[in-house]
Amino acid sequence: MPDVISTDHPLTREQRAVLPALLDTLVPASEDGAMPSAADVAFDAYLREQASDFVPRLVAALQHFEPSFAGLSLAERCERVRDFSAADPPLFQMLLTRVYDCYYQDDRVRAQIGVAAGAPFPHGNRVPSGDLSLLDPVIANAARHAYRQA
Amino acid sequence: MADDVVDVLIIGAGASGAAVAWSLADTRMRIVCFEQGDWTKPAEYPSTAANWESQAYGPYHIDPNVRGRDTDYPINNDDSAVTVVNFNGVGGSTILYGAHFPRLHPSDFKVKTLDGVADDWPIDYDTLEPYFAVNDRMMGVSGLAGDPMYPPKQPPLPPLPLGLVGETVARGFNKLGWHWWPSDSAIISQPYRGRDKCVNLGPCISGCAQGGKSSTDITYWPEAIRRGVELRTRCRVREITVNEHGFANGVVYYDAAGEERFQRAEVVVMACNGVGTPRILLNSQSAQFPNGLANSSGLVGKNLMFHPIAFAQGFFDERLDSHKGPQACCILSKQFYESDPARGFVRGYNMQITRGAGPLSTAMAGYVGGTIPWGPGHHAAFRRRFDHVASIGILCEDLPEECNTVTLDPTRVDSNGIPAPKITYRYSDNSLRMMEHGQARAVEVLRAAGARDVTSAGALRTSGWHLLGTARTGDDPQRSVVNRWGRSHDVKNLFIVDGSVFVTGGGVNPASTIQAWALYVADTMKKNLANLFD
Numbered sequence: 001m002p003d004v005i006s007t008d009h010p011l012t013r014e015q016r017a018v019l020p021a022l023l024d025t026l027v028p029a030s031e032d033g034a035m036p037s038a039a040d041v042a043f044d045a046y047l048r049e050q051a052s053d054f055v056p057r058l059v060a061a062l063q064h065f066e067p068s069f070a071g072l073s074l075a076e077r078c079e080r081v082r083d084f085s086a087a088d089p090p091l092f093q094m095l096l097t098r099v100y101d102c103y104y105q106d107d108r109v110r111a112q113i114g115v116a117a118g119a120p121f122p123h124g125n126r127v128p129s130g131d132l133s134l135l136d137p138v139i140a141n142a143a144r145h146a147y148r149q150a
Numbered sequence: 151m152a153d154d155v156v157d158v159l160i161i162g163a164g165a166s167g168a169a170v171a172w173s174l175a176d177t178r179m180r181i182v183c184f185e186q187g188d189w190t191k192p193a194e195y196p197s198t199a200a201n202w203e204s205q206a207y208g209p210y211h212i213d214p215n216v217r218g219r220d221t222d223y224p225i226n227n228d229d230s231a232v233t234v235v236n237f238n239g240v241g242g243s244t245i246l247y248g249a250h251f252p253r254l255h256p257s258d259f260k261v262k263t264l265d266g267v268a269d270d271w272p273i274d275y276d277t278l279e280p281y282f283a284v285n286d287r288m289m290g291v292s293g294l295a296g297d298p299m300y301p302p303k304q305p306p307l308p309p310l311p312l313g314l315v316g317e318t319v320a321r322g323f324n325k326l327g328w329h330w331w332p333s334d335s336a337i338i339s340q341p342y343r344g345r346d347k348c349v350n351l352g353p354c355i356s357g358c359a360q361g362g363k364s365s366t367d368i369t370y371w372p373e374a375i376r377r378g379v380e381l382r383t384r385c386r387v388r389e390i391t392v393n394e395h396g397f398a399n400g401v402v403y404y405d406a407a408g409e410e411r412f413q414r415a416e417v418v419v420m421a422c423n424g425v426g427t428p429r430i431l432l433n434s435q436s437a438q439f440p441n442g443l444a445n446s447s448g449l450v451g452k453n454l455m456f457h458p459i460a461f462a463q464g465f466f467d468e469r470l471d472s473h474k475g476p477q478a479c480c481i482l483s484k485q486f487y488e489s490d491p492a493r494g495f496v497r498g499y500n501m502q503i504t505r506g507a508g509p510l511s512t513a514m515a516g517y518v519g520g521t522i523p524w525g526p527g528h529h530a531a532f533r534r535r536f537d538h539v540a541s542i543g544i545l546c547e548d549l550p551e552e553c554n555t556v557t558l559d560p561t562r563v564d565s566n567g568i569p570a571p572k573i574t575y576r577y578s579d580n581s582l583r584m585m586e587h588g589q590a591r592a593v594e595v596l597r598a599a600g601a602r603d604v605t606s607a608g609a610l611r612t613s614g615w616h617l618l619g620t621a622r623t624g625d626d627p628q629r630s631v632v633n634r635w636g637r638s639h640d641v642k643n644l645f646i647v648d649g650s651v652f653v654t655g656g657g658v659n660p661a662s663t664i665q666a667w668a669l670y671v672a673d674t675m676k677k678n679l680a681n682l683f684d
């Protein structure tokens with residue numbers, strides 16, 4: 001959580017302590033270190049700039065977790081999150097959507113999965129035109145593939 | 151304003167309204183088009199932002215009930231196996247469509263004669279062929295001539311790139327000896343008529359910021375407006391009014407401020423799609439037309455057809471760069487397009503090969519499907535699926551049944567108090583068998599192409615793109631709503647140019663045929679101006 005925590009932050013101090021652990025549980029760093037943890041992408045900025053409408057639901061989700069959650073092992077945290085997902089599946093799915101939405105906008109993450117940073121427009125993507133000689137068998141069998149006369 | 155008479159009033163500025171407006175502009179008549187939505191701004195489309203995927207689930211969602219703009223109207227899908235998707239604005243649903251642009255086949259116009267089901271159209275493929283060609287040029291269609299599954303045609307632009315997805319699946323078709331061909335696509339592969347070419351952004355169905363996708367706000371409309379057509383946005387029509395002689399004489403509509411207004415017109419042209427058109431007709435009740443306008447047959451709103459859709463996804467060991475390129479436009483197969491009694495159903499389906507989704511959609515679909523977990527296993531599972539996928543959509547012909555309907559909802563209304571449409575729709579046994587067959591064949595292709603893991607599903611619910619059949623064309627006034635050139639049997643200055651007129655739906659995306667029909671109706675009107683109402 002690299003962002004500044006200000007006094008008008010919508011989360012309580014306890015919730016702010018739980019959130020990084022929850023993010024890290026949902027998307028931990030990869031074992032080789034190439035993929036960052038969701039706790040290491042700018043989730044606070046995401047909430048402010050793109051998902052302020054989600055904050056009340058985030059608060060509701062965080063209420064499922066005790067302050068001690070942050071001190072648990074990853075396996076124990078996963079167990080708690082599974083309990084939460086079973087107790088309130090719609091809220092959990094909403095949380096997961098937001099976490100993934102933030103995570104997969106991160107430039108480091110995108111670089112690792114082969115997606116260009118930022119918006120698709122205007123740069124776009126290169127796509128190979130492909131080998132149209134693959135059509136040769138279709139053309140050779142044109143009589144068999146002929147359209148139905150009407 | 152009440153004395154301000156226009157010669158032709160077109161309702162709806164989407165695929166068909168744009169085409170008919172452009173063509174009728176030749177006449178130098180005073181032509182006005184009412185559109186309930188706005189112009190969209192390409193600079194605001196989701197692909198201009200890093201969070202384009204989540205935006206596509208919000209203000210650019212394909213489902214108007216989710217999107218919920220004040221320019222949308224609610225649709226009651228509670229009694230329907232398929233939910234309606236659309237867009238309301240200049241360009242209509244071409245703003246969000248995938249731009250897969252095949253034509254109906256010659257056989258699609260003669261299903262009664264050929265297969266003994268449904269009804270024949272009163273016109274044939276040859277009648278529409280010149281209009282298909284004009285429309286291809288106006289829209290800007292990319293494709294490859296020579297597909298044996300069609301009569302000869304020449305797309306104006308070379309095909310879109312196959313990419314690794316297209317090449318990979320094509321090899322699967324070749325192994326099985328099945329037909330495939332690069333799709334005709336309403337996306338420009340080269341600069342064309344002042345528009346720059348597609349740059350493979352990917353998210354076509356949330357609007358094309360590049361302008362490579364041929365939506366009618368950037369194809370027909372600029373030319374139609376230059377030729378004198380007046381397009382008024384934020385004008386939502388409530389009903390069409392008639393005079394004592396049974397002719398349409400104008401419309402009651404709401405302007406941007408919500409004020410009720412009346413616009414007089416000599417001719418009214420409906421271009422509101424297969425849900426919007428019957429909605430307005432059924433809401434246009436009067437002493438002369440107590441069951442709604444143009445409805446002496448009782449068929450307005452009946453015979454609603456979608457295209458039942460199933461799909462399969464194959465995951466490959468090699469990277470296919472699936473998220474790059476126009477998602478819905480790649481290659482297609484007509485191997486199972488025509489009837490074969492041995493298959494256990496009549497008529498057939500198109501196989502539409504599509505590219506992959508972005509990372510957010512991939513991750514969430516993986517979560518819902520149980521293939522990509524959250525937590526420690528996330529990265530490995532994600533890497534095996536993202537950009538390693540090719541998909542096949544099975545787009546089935548849906549035969550007309552009078553039990554599938556658009557009616558007026560008794561309680562739900564839009565923001566102007568106009569009754570919302572209510573959809574009543576169920577799949578036929580024929581459609582269910584067809585989807586099942588298509589799923590199995592799609593799995594077969596993907597395995598032949600080398601997929602290590604294949605999943606499939608049928609009866610996709612949020613798939614009601616193609617809204618057809620609810621004001622069908624025909625020669626018999628008791629069995630159809632409009633005649634063979636789109637004029638109402640009952641109201642001789644009322645025309646319909648959208649997908650409502652389809653007698654049968656074929657097994658392909660209908661936009662190309664809808665627009666060809668609109669151009670054909672306009673041309674027929676022009677040829678008959680002296681005796682248009684006889």
